[in-house]
Amino acid sequence: MNRQEFLQKSSLLALGSAILAFSSSFKTPDTGLTNWAGNLRYSxxxxxxxxxxEELRAKVLKIKGGKALGSQHSFNTVADTTETLISTSKLNKVLSIDKDKMWVWVEGGIKYGTLGLYIDERGYAIHNLASLPHIxxxxxxxxxxxxxxxxTGNLSSAVRAIELMKSDGTLVQFDQTNPEFYGAVVNIGALGIVTKLALAIQPTFQVTQEVYENLPMSALEHHFDEIYAAGYSVSMFTHWLDKNINQVWVKKKVGDVVPKTNFYGATPATTNLHPIKVNxxxxxTDQMGVPGPWYERLPHFKMGFTPSNGAELQTEFFVPRENAYKAIMAVESLHEIISPVLFVTEVRSIAADELWLSPAYKKEVIAIHFTWKQEVEKVxxxxPQVEAKLSPLGAMPHWGKIFTMPAAEVQSRYxxxxxxLALAKxxxxxxxxKNAFLQRNIYS
Ligand SMILES: Cc1cc2nc3c(=O)[nH]c(=O)nc-3n(C[C@H](O)[C@H](O)[C@H](O)COP(=O)(O)OP(=O)(O)OC[C@H]3O[C@@H](n4cnc5c(N)ncnc54)[C@H](O)[C@@H]3O)c2cc1C
Known part of the structure; x- marks a missing residue:
């Protein structure tokens, strides 16, 4: 199979059952543009x-349909369109810092890594970052x-105001005084092109990162909360072999006092590690307790390098925090089919927020993430088997990763x-x- 065939095949498969309903609208792509992982060739x-x-408005008024495109890191078709992709990569500036409100205004296309460096130099930080700063x-x-x-909540919980360009070229701004603000922030591209956002900032801070190896999964039954309280940000990585959590990454804010834990048999790593140890x-980002600025410790991967593994697929499900252990053990029961096609799983914890389409809407959740090998058919x-195990525990898929859960089930969790839906209309x-992803998951 050549690369083009592979990309086309994997983009179809990556949609799972969804593609069946929309395959007639799938065109032979002619832009050659793919997502970051290369599993999706945009149509x-x-x-x-x-x-x-002004240029954005001229394009928006000219096109019949389209989609905003960020840094192309989503694994499913959430950012795809058969019409025009509007890349925001050149709308990427910091606009201003409001020291009274403690907000930074940015254009939508700016990457967190660029923003982090800029605000840190001026003495500020945002509350949290994803595993990579490239998005x-x-x-x-x-x-x-x-x-x-x-x-701490997800990244969108730092948004204090947001401006979007509607399909008629007009700009609309929402802030927390408007109830619709809470629908506009996590918008899966359905409302318009986000032109600028205001994010809450705080004084800059330093973070250390330590890694512990080989935590028995059994320790989670009674000590999950304690382990996740061991730092400002805690992640566990597992390959689902031998009921073992291979690595626990603990990021501590310098100066924070956190309860001590003995990590139940896990031992401190003696050198920097990749979550996939052989890599x-x-x-x-630096580990071994070496302090560094927040934007170089909260992500796992450095800005100047390729994050994660590269040729991979990703899936992630959120479950209410109280179901954490049950959910982990439900996935563990599938280890024999998961491990052969998996690079690594990461388990994280996210605070409740008020955003309508956030999986953490009014409830604390844990996120069980899968970095799969790019073996699409097998994955x-x-x-669906992982979904069948997690669904009874209230699972919700990540909007930007691969899932096959029926739309009605996803919608019922929000x-x-x-x-x-009313706001989108x-x-x-x-x-x-509207694209095939929205048609299936939101408008159906
Ligand atoms: C290596 C890797 C690591 C990752 N780590 C994490 C992680 O730690 N945590 C996590 O939760 N996710 C993670 N992800 C997933 C990633 O954060 C999401 O898929 C995210 O949406 C990607 O942002 P993007 O700018 O690439 O958006 P795109 O994939 O380009 O677009 C995603 C959606 O946003 C919309 N959009 C983009 N820009 C605009 C705009 N200006 N206005 C309106 N809509 C817009 C698009 O239309 C689309 O609907 C990871 C992905 C990769 C590849």
Whole structure:
């Protein structure tokens, strides 16, 4: 199979059952543009790269339909379109810092890594980051991208105001005084093109990172909360072999006092590690307790390097925090089919928020993430089995990763789903931003 055949095949398979309903609208792609992982070749007719709001407006008014494109890190078709992709990569500036409100205004296409460096130099930080700093702010907030930290929310929970361009070229701003703000932040690209956002900032802080190896999974039954309280941000990595958590990454804010834990038999690593131990840690942020600025410790991967593994697929499910242990053991029961197609799983914790399409809407959740090998057919057979195990525990899929869960089931997990649908119809009455993903998961 050549690369083009592979990409086309995997993009079809990556949609799971969803593609069956929309395969007639799938066109031979002509832009050659793929997502970061290369498993999806966008089916857009063309891609445009506006550099100013005026240019953006001219494009928006000209096109029949389209989709905002961030840094292309999603694994499913959430950012795809058969019409025009509007890349925000050149709308990427820090606009201003409001020291009174403690907000930073940014354009939607800016990457967290660029933003982090800029605000840190001026003495500020944002509350948390994802595993990688390479993603755009608007794209990450659109899908409720998160890091870890039981007391901190996902990245979109830092948004204090947001401006979108509607399909008629007008700009609309929402802030927390408007109830619809809470629907507009995690928007999966359904409402318009996010032109700018205000994010809450705080004084800059330093973080240390320590890794512990080989935590018996059994320790989680009674000590999950204690382990996740061991730092500002805690992640566990497992390959689902021998009921073992291979690594626990503990990121501590310098100066924070955290309860001590003995990690129940896990031992401190003696050198920097990659979450997949056989990989070189050269692209990972520094560990071994060496303090560094928040934007170089909260992500697992450094800005200047390729994050994660590269040729991979990703899936992630959120379950209410109280189901953490049950969910982990439910996945563990599938270890024989998961391990052969998996690079690594990461388990993180996310605080409750108020955002309508956030999986953490009004409830603390844990996220069970899978970095799969890019063996699409095999992986697509395993994902529904993972979903079947986690669904009874209230699982919700990550909006930007691969899932096959039926739309009705996904929608039923969001108490404010109908409000979001109404907002989407109000903001985009002609359905200019509707793509196959939205058609299936939101409009069906
Ligand atoms: C190596 C790797 C590691 C990752 N780690 C994490 C992690 O730690 N935590 C996590 O939660 N996720 C993680 N992800 C997933 C990733 O954060 C999400 O898929 C995120 O949405 C990607 O942002 P993006 O800018 O690439 O958006 P894209 O994939 O380009 O777009 C995603 C959605 O956002 C919309 N969008 C983008 N820009 C705009 C805009 N300006 N206006 C309106 N809509 C817009 C698109 O239309 C689309 O619907 C990871 C992905 C990769 C590849």
């Amino acid at each position: 857009a007719k063309n891609v445009v790269y506006p550099t100013t709001i 755009s702010v608007a794209g990450a907030c659109a899908t409720a991208t998160h890091g870890s930290g039981g007391k 070189s840690p050269v692209n990972c 697509m057979k395993v994902i 108490p404010k789903f109908k409000d979001f 109000k903001m985009d009455p002609q359905g200019k931003w």
